[in-house]
Amino acid sequence: MSRPGLVLEVDERTPPLLVCEGEGFRLEQLPHGARVVYPPACLPGIRDLDAAITRALHQPHGSDPLPALLRPGMRLTIVFDDLSLPLPPMRSPDIRQRIIEHVLELAAAHRVDDVELIAANALHRRMTPAELRHVVGDRVFRSFFPRHLRNHDAEDQENLLHLGQTGHGEDVEINRRAAESDLIVYVNITLVAMNGGSKSVSVGLASYRSLRHHHNVDTLRGSRSFNDPARSAMHHSYDRMQDLIGGQVRVFTIETALNNDAFPQPLGFLSKREWEWNAADQAAFIGARRGSRLLSPALRRRAFHRVAAPWGVTSVAAGAPSAVHPITLRHVHRQQVTPVSGQADVGVFGVPYLCPYNVNSVMNPILVASMGLGYLFNMYLNKPIVRRGGVGIFYHPLPNEFHTVHHPSYLDFYEDVLTQSTDPAVVESKFEEQFATDPWYVHLYRRSYAYHGVHPFYMWYWCAHAREHLGDVIFVGADPAVASRLGFRAASTLADALQLASHTVGGSPEITYLHAPPLTLADVS
Amino acid sequence: MTGGQDSGPGNRAARWLGGAARGSGGSLRRDLALVRQGRDWRGRARPPRGLPAEQDAARAPFRTAWARSAPAALARDALRTGVLKPLLWAHARPVVTGREHLAGLRGPVVFVANHASHLDTPLILGALPGPVAARTTVGAAADHFFASRLTGVTTALLFNAFPVDRRGDRETGRRGHGAGLATRLIDSGWSVLLFPEGSRSRDGWMGWFRLGAARLCLDAGVPAVPVAVRGTFAALPPGDALPRRDPAPISVRFGRPVVARPDETAPAFRDRMMREVNALWAESDVGWYGALRGAVEAADTPPTPAAAPPADGVRRAARWRRVWESTRPTERPGRRRVWGGPAPTWPRQRGAGSGAADGARGGARRS
Numbered sequence: 023m024s025r026p027g028l029v030l031e032v033d034e035r036t037p038p039l040l041v042c043e044g045e046g047f048r049l050e051q052l053p054h055g056a057r058v059v060y061p062p063a064c065l066p067g068i069r070d071l072d073a074a075i076t077r078a079l080h081q082p083h084g085s086d087p088l089p090a091l092l093r094p095g096m097r098l099t100i101v102f103d104d105l106s107l108p109l110p111p112m113r114s115p116d117i118r119q120r121i122i123e124h125v126l127e128l129a130a131a132h133r134v135d136d137v138e139l140i141a142a143n144a145l146h147r148r149m150t151p152a153e154l155r156h157v158v159g160d161r162v163f164r165s166f167f168p169r170h171l172r173n174h175d176a177e178d179q180e181n182l183l184h185l186g187q188t189g190h191g192e193d194v195e196i197n198r199r200a201a202e203s204d205l206i207v208y209v210n211i212t213l214v215a216m217n218g219g220s221k222s223v224s225v226g227l228a229s230y231r232s233l234r235h236h237h238n239v240d241t242l243r244g245s246r247s248f249n250d251p252a253r254s255a256m257h258h259s260y261d262r263m264q265d266l267i268g269g270q271v272r273v274f275t276i277e278t279a280l281n282n283d284a285f286p287q288p289l290g291f292l293s294k295r296e297w298e299w300n301a302a303d304q305a306a307f308i309g310a311r312r313g314s315r316l317l318s319p320a321l322r323r324r325a326f327h328r329v330a331a332p333w334g335v336t337s338v339a340a341g342a343p344s345a346v347h348p349i350t351l352r353h354v355h356r357q358q359v360t361p362v363s364g365q366a367d368v369g370v371f372g373v374p375y376l377c378p379y380n381v382n383s384v385m386n387p388i389l390v391a392s393m394g395l396g397y398l399f400n401m402y403l404n405k406p407i408v409r410r411g412g413v414g415i416f417y418h419p420l421p422n423e424f425h426t427v428h429h430p431s432y433l434d435f436y437e438d439v440l441t442q443s444t445d446p447a448v449v450e451s452k453f454e455e456q457f458a459t460d461p462w463y464v465h466l467y468r469r470s471y472a473y474h475g476v477h478p479f480y481m482w483y484w485c486a487h488a489r490e491h492l493g494d495v496i497f498v499g500a501d502p503a504v505a506s507r508l509g510f511r512a513a514s515t516l517a518d519a520l521q522l523a524s525h526t527v528g529g530s531p532e533i534t535y536l537h538a539p540p541l542t543l544a545d546v547s
Numbered sequence: 548m549t550g551g552q553d554s555g556p557g558n559r560a561a562r563w564l565g566g567a568a569r570g571s572g573g574s575l576r577r578d579l580a581l582v583r584q585g586r587d588w589r590g591r592a593r594p595p596r597g598l599p600a601e602q603d604a605a606r607a608p609f610r611t612a613w614a615r616s617a618p619a620a621l622a623r624d625a626l627r628t629g630v631l632k633p634l635l636w637a638h639a640r641p642v643v644t645g646r647e648h649l650a651g652l653r654g655p656v657v658f659v660a661n662h663a664s665h666l667d668t669p670l671i672l673g674a675l676p677g678p679v680a681a682r683t684t685v686g687a688a689a690d691h692f693f694a695s696r697l698t699g700v701t702t703a704l705l706f707n708a709f710p711v712d713r714r715g716d717r718e719t720g721r722r723g724h725g726a727g728l729a730t731r732l733i734d735s736g737w738s739v740l741l742f743p744e745g746s747r748s749r750d751g752w753m754g755w756f757r758l759g760a761a762r763l764c765l766d767a768g769v770p771a772v773p774v775a776v777r778g779t780f781a782a783l784p785p786g787d788a789l790p791r792r793d794p795a796p797i798s799v800r801f802g803r804p805v806v807a808r809p810d811e812t813a814p815a816f817r818d819r820m821m822r823e824v825n826a827l828w829a830e831s832d833v834g835w836y837g838a839l840r841g842a843v844e845a846a847d848t849p850p851t852p853a854a855a856p857p858a859d860g861v862r863r864a865a866r867w868r869r870v871w872e873s874t875r876p877t878e879r880p881g882r883r884r885v886w887g888g889p890a891p892t893w894p895r896q897r898g899a900g901s902g903a904a905d906g907a908r909g910g911a912r913r914s
Contacts, residue, residue: 025602026601028602028604030594030598032595033596033597034596035592035594035596037592038584049578051581051584294848297594297595298591298592299588299590299592301590304582304583304586307582308575308578308579311578312578
């Protein structure tokens with residue numbers, strides 16, 4: 023049996039602990055008495071994945087078996103999660119490739135000719151042909167690219183279909199091809215509890231007109247956390263939209279859950295508990311830490327983004343989204359949930375080099391904020407690990423760097439919007455519409471490889487709950503000018519950060535460090 | 548969850564604030580120092596104290612059956628009687644009392660002793676009659692003595708030790724690794740020496756007993772023999788590598804075997820064991836009868852480790868005062884004699900230890 027999650031109290035025997043800080047990591051000696059939250063040990067992956075996929079397709083939940091849904095002359099659309107999942111990207115063959123190949127085998131056997139594959143990238147940047155090939159595999163790529171394997175285009179008005187409004191007045195507008203299909207087969211990877219379920223189709227294939235109903239400050243402040251769908255206003259909105267979509271088009275979803283095997287050797291030490299590091303792990307740490315410093319920033323980034331994870335798949339389940347998702351969530355929780363007793367005055371988070379929006383790209387300051395205050399802060403059930411009014415201490419150098427191709431609107435957001443206000447509500451009301459409809463950003467999104475013009479706003483809203491909850495936000499090792507622009511404070515060391523924090527939480531704070539990687543979902547009582 | 552208490556993790560964090568900043572350095576030397584911190588020469592770290600046993604399942608239990616084989620026993624006997632005991636006795640000159648209680652033992656027992664020093668085990672084993680010592684195994688902390696193969700082999704060979712997971716037990720009843728092995732050893736006729744405090748005292752004062760030893764006695768149906776060791780904290784406290792050159796007087800006292808009553812629970816039996824060890828510990832100060840009186844009075848109240856006189860009020864005192872008391876000379880051995888034998892004390896009486904208590908029990912002798 024796998025070891026359960028662990029909350030460790032730092033004592034004199036606890037070795038210095040690994041903390042990620044962008045494209046680097048450090049060993050940090052936390053104060054004695056600080057608590058460290060580790061996830062359960064890595065679960066074993068399914069050994070015979072092909073058998074598991076076959077079983078899932080033939081014995082679905084809340085749906086007829088997939089072969090029974092296939093017939094000649096039908097319109098079949100296979101939709102899959104884009105490159106934002108998983109993180110780091112999965113070593114070939116990607117689980118999506120395996121599943122899509124199984125689905126296509128069945129479709130071919132049932133003489134289905136009209137098949138389209140669409141990456142559910144919503145307002146994310148388009149995937150390059152190489153990225154598409156990595157996800158779907160060479161055989162699928164050669165068979166369908168470019169005409170029948172493509173990215174979703176949320177600004178292609180002719181190929182969007184408005185399906186109506188939910189009972190809450192939310193517009194539901196998704197990809198026309200998918201909406202007019204006889205069957206949508208959605209191939210998902212649920213890396214964290216936020217993914218999958220109703221979100222898959224209602225977000226992945228949606229347009230700005232639809233997304234703005236849940237990607238806004240109000241909804242995100244009401245999502246506590248967005249990794250706890252039952253308590254997430256955002257997921258309630260997804261559910262309403264999915265109900266509407268499900269009434270008009272049949273969706274057969276195939277969801278997968280992963281274990282925590284996120285790094286290959288020699289970076290395996292990133293996923294191990296520090297006192298279990300062997301000599302090779304220690305050497306790898308020193309080598310990776312020192313070696314990465316010898317590289318130029320571009321080479322260092324390239325090296326990190328070449329990491330392909332040996333993820334193990336812990337669950338494959340198929341059928342109706344509402345029936346499948348609880349099963350997937352159970353497996354995600356089994357791997358990631360650690361019960362934590364009580365909130366701390368100070369939460370410590372190490373921000374890694376990768377977030378869903380900088381795959382093969384630069385993690386700019388807004389993405390760092392979104393990763394830290396959005397994703398990591400929201401890795402909780404029930405309550406945040408930090409009490410209301412407490413302090414969040416994050417590790418990241420916060421360099422003033424942007425990828426001009428991928429994140430053009432981010433740069434303008436940083437220069438033009440954040441200089442005027444960092445308040446998410448003000449930013450939303452004053453600037454969102456302008457960025458969302460700017461023809462230049464729309465053009466770059468559709469023709470280049472840029473994130474949509476409104477995307478930096480969404481990332482900023484992602485932080486809204488944490489900003490409202492925390493009394494202070496301090497970035498250790500950060501560029502003070504950048505931290506100041508984002509409305510945060512910078513400290514050179516943890517000791518300095520705790521000194522700054524003492525003005526908010528006093529000189530004797532309780533400290534909890536959410537150890538990541540591996541991914542940990544704190545169930546705070 | 549806000550801090551603000553006088554003690555606890557938060558305050559430790561506050562104290563830490565005054566220390567040097569760590570981990571932010573950029574030098575290779577700094578990185579190496581951080582990686583090496585808390586690890587042995589092979590790069591292995593001991594698991595943190597707070598790590599539950601089930602979280603440390605990756606480590607395979609250290610096998611010690613070989614240490615109980617005849618060749619190992621021969622080697623151990625040679626090392627103990629030829630090297631270890633002569634050196635230790637020459638250096639520490641311990642006073643041993645109460646060995647007469649062991650004469651009537653039939654079958655295995657569990658020796659339960661207070662623990663303040665690495666000297667405790669060799670002293671107790673050396674103080675036991677030879678045949679008893681030869682059939683006694685020692686429960687040793689798995690995370691300390693068996694964390695590496697070298698120390699594990701040495702400990703197992705020299706002291707016939709077996710690993711005990713001291714992170715189990717406490718009041719929860721959860722058992723650590725080693726509990727099953729101890730029962731099997733007793734079933735095989737081995738006596739077991741345990742230090743139920745789980746760790747060496749940091750101030751020389753006896754700490755609270757865990758439940759494991761009491762539960763072992765109940766499960767195996769064997770008596771517990773209380774043992775009190777004094778003076779070792781002053782001679783070799785935790786943190787020191789070598790004994791002090793001029794050690795304080797050291798004594799080892801064995802008490803009468805204590806048998807669990809038919810309806811006695813493990814916590815109740817644990818409490819009784821504590822009182823027995825406590826009384827033995829206090830004998831040097833208040834004498835045998837005084838200690839007996841103290842034990843009777845303490846029986847009506849929950850045991851207070853090492854609360855017997857003169858510790859009244861000391862247990863709750865500052866740490867330095869507890870250390871002060873723990874290192875107070877208890878028995879004056881007198882001038883060292885060239886030809887061995889018991890040192891003459893007041894009243895001069897060949898074969899007797901010092902003080903009224905020893906006189907009353909009439910059993911102190913250097914073995």
